[in-house]
Structure formats: C-alpha cells, structure tokens
Amino acid sequence: MNSLKDKVALVTGGGSGIGLAITTAMLEEGMCVAICGRDSHKIEKAESELKQYSSRLMSTPADVAKKTDVDKWVKAATKQFGRIDVLVNNAGVARWSDVENITDEHFDYQLNVNLRGPLYCSQAVIPHMKKHCSGYIINISSICGKFGFAGTAAYSASKFGLMALSDSLREELEQYNIKVTAICPGYVSTPMVTDAPVPREQMIQPEDIARAILFLLNLSEYAVIKEIVVTRKGEG
Numbered sequence: 033m034n035s036l037k038d039k040v041a042l043v044t045g046g047g048s049g050i051g052l053a054i055t056t057a058m059l060e061e062g063m064c065v066a067i068c069g070r071d072s073h074k075i076e077k078a079e080s081e082l083k084q085y086s087s088r089l090m091s092t093p094a095d096v097a098k099k100t101d102v103d104k105w106v107k108a109a110t111k112q113f114g115r116i117d118v119l120v121n122n123a124g125v126a127r128w129s130d131v132e133n134i135t136d137e138h139f140d141y142q143l144n145v146n147l148r149g150p151l152y153c154s155q156a157v158i159p160h161m162k163k164h165c166s167g168y169i170i171n172i173s174s175i176c177g178k179f180g181f182a183g184t185a186a187y188s189a190s191k192f193g194l195m196a197l198s199d200s201l202r203e204e205l206e207q208y209n210i211k212v213t214a215i216c217p218g219y220v221s222t223p224m225v226t227d228a229p230v231p232r233e234q235m236i237q238p239e240d241i242a243r244a245i246l247f248l249l250n251l252s253e254y255a256v257i258k259e260i261v262v263t264r265k266g267e268g
C-alpha cells in the first residue's frame with residue numbers, strides 16, 4: 033500500500049484494547065477508520081477520547097456475529113468514506129472451560145464471534161476490495177490459534193478456524209491484489225486479560241500489535257506475510 037493517508041480501514045471491536053490501539057495508530061497516520069462493537073457506551077467513549085480525529089472516525093454499534101449488523105455497518109462506512117482499503121477482524125471474546133464442561137451455548141458463542149464474525153465481515157468487504165483490485169484483511173488470531181492449552185479448547189478452536197479462514201482468503205484473493213495476514217499474540221495487556229500469570233507491564237502492549245499492523249500496511253506490493261506470531265520476552 034502506498035501512503036496510508038486517507039486510506040480507509042474498518043476495525044471490529046475498535047472501542048477497546050487492541051482494537052482501540054490499532055484505531056488510534058491508524059488515525060495518527062492520517063487514515064479514516066470505521067469501528068464497531070456491541071456496547072455503544074464503549075465506542076462512544078473511544079470516540080470522545082479520539083475527538084481530535086472526529087472527521088476521519090465513525091463508530092457504529094454492531095454485533096459481528098449478526099450478518100445484518102455487519103452489512104449495515106459496512107454499508108454506512110462505504111457511504112461515509114467512499115471505499116474500503118483495510119479490514120481488521122479484531123473483535124473477539126474469550127471464555128475458558130475444561131472440555132468436559134463446555135456447553136453448546138459457550139461453544140457457539142466463541143465460534144460465532146471469533147470465527148463467524150470475521151467470515152461475515154470479510155464477505156461484506158470483499159466486493160468493494162475486488163472492485164478496486166486492492167485491499168488488506170488482517171485477522172487478529174492468537175497464540176491459541178497455533179496451540180491448544182488446558183481450558184482454551186473452545187477459544188482455540190475459534191482461533192484455529194480463523195487461521196484456516198485466513199489461508200483460504202489469502203489464496204482466493206491474491207489474484208485481486210488483496211493481502212491477508214493473521215496475527216497471533218500471546219498475552220496482551222487489555223481488558224480481556226484478567227488472570228494472566230505475569231504483571232501487566234511485562235505483557236505485550238496493545239500498541240505493539242498496532243505497530244505490527246502499520247508495518248504490514250507499509251510493505252511493498254509483492255511482499256506477503258502470512259502470519260506474525262508475537263510472544264512475550266521469556267516465553268520462548
């Protein structure tokens with residue numbers, strides 16, 4: 033992608049944590065950003081924190097697990113900014129349970145938000161990106177998209193699925209000059225993490241993930257990075 037100025041990005045879950053850091057970094061680069069989330073107070077709070085960029089930021093309450101919400105959000109963003117250059121599938125939820133205690137509701141919730149959400153959002157933006165023969169889809173997976181750990185089966189299944197979705201999208205969209213990368217972080221200091229075995233200041237910071245995304249967007253046309261695994265110092 034050439035200069036990032038005035039490029040248009042959609043960031044799911046842009047109202048907090050990693051999504052907010054990504055949104056902030058993109059706005060600082062001069063990009064236009066459309067964010068969504070289920071909790072309108074959360075995205076309004078983010079909007080007020082970023083009010084100096086208000087002309088290039090729009091926020092919409094939307095649940096990525098609901099196709100109608102996604103389609104409305106993408107339509108509104110396209111109407112406001114005229115095009116879509118980047119989609120960051122960042123929204124996610126994490127519930128932990130031993131396999132024998134995973135309920136249908138738990139499993140469906142994990143898969144609907146973390147996997148069906150990125151599917152719906154990708155489906156909604158692909159026609160716009162194909163039209164311009166350019167684009168970038170970045171999926172925020174997890175180290176749990178590479179390995180399963182005790183208690184993470186449902187979450188890991190959703191993130192492994194997201195890795196597979198990323199691979200298929202990359203192969204299908206390459207001919208349209210649309211790149212796809214999955215990012216797999218370990219513990220990142222965000223509201224999602226409440227019981228990490230390390231102090232917050234020793235975790236990966238949300239801004240680190242935002243920097244990785246800007247790095248990807250600044251690569252030359254023929255450079256393809258399939259995945260970035262971000263681990264904490266000492267994690268090996």
Ligand code: NAP
Nearest residue numbers: 045048049050069070071095096123124174219220222224
């Ligand atoms: P976070 O602060 O809890 O952010 C998650 C965001 O996703 C929130 O803004 C939330 O907003 C939004 N969201 C959740 N469900 C949604 C839905 N159905 N529709 C729309 N938005 C939804 O957590 P985070 O750590 O920044 O997580 C961001 C991503 O990073 C997730 O995909 C997570 O799995 C991944 N990740 C996190 C870590 C970590 O250690 N923090 C590590 C690896 C990967 P609402 O609640 O308002 O909907």
